[in-house]
Amino acid sequence: MIVGALGALLGWGMRPLSAAFGMAEPLVPVWAVAVIWLLALGVAVRARQTWRALQRGRGHLEAYQAVNRLVLGQASALVGSGLLGGYLGNMVTRLGVPATVLTDDRLWRDGFAALGGLALLAAGLWLERACRVRPDPR
Numbered sequence: 001m002i003v004g005a006l007g008a009l010l011g012w013g014m015r016p017l018s019a020a021f022g023m024a025e026p027l028v029p030v031w032a033v034a035v036i037w038l039l040a041l042g043v044a045v046r047a048r049q050t051w052r053a054l055q056r057g058r059g060h061l062e063a064y065q066a067v068n069r070l071v072l073g074q075a076s077a078l079v080g081s082g083l084l085g086g087y088l089g090n091m092v093t094r095l096g097v098p099a100t101v102l103t104d105d106r107l108w109r110d111g112f113a114a115l116g117g118l119a120l121l122a123a124g125l126w127l128e129r130a131c132r133v134r135p136d137p138r
Helices: 002-020 030-054 063-093 101-130
Strands: none
Touching: 002 063, 030 063, 030 101, 063 101
């Protein structure tokens, strides 16, 4: 939650800082949005595999593999939270700007990047949840 709030604050501050220093506002490249979504997809696939192995009993994981996946899930959730907050903060600053082609592009790219951050956050939490040990049936 703190990481998301810091990301939102940094994202919100990009436009005013760019204007204050006389620089052009940064444009989110399409490949950056695609990378966020690919990361979210990769973590989600790993979460599904882990869920099937540990929760459904359809496989086996060594202890170090489960710990590595737990750390991956926690890191993905933190990064996803920061990306979600940052791109939403950046998107909010553009809502009052007069519509131009470039402003619309920035708004849409920020929106898709924020949704990718949300997907990465959700996939990370799912992977974290999948690493829990089932209770002993005895």
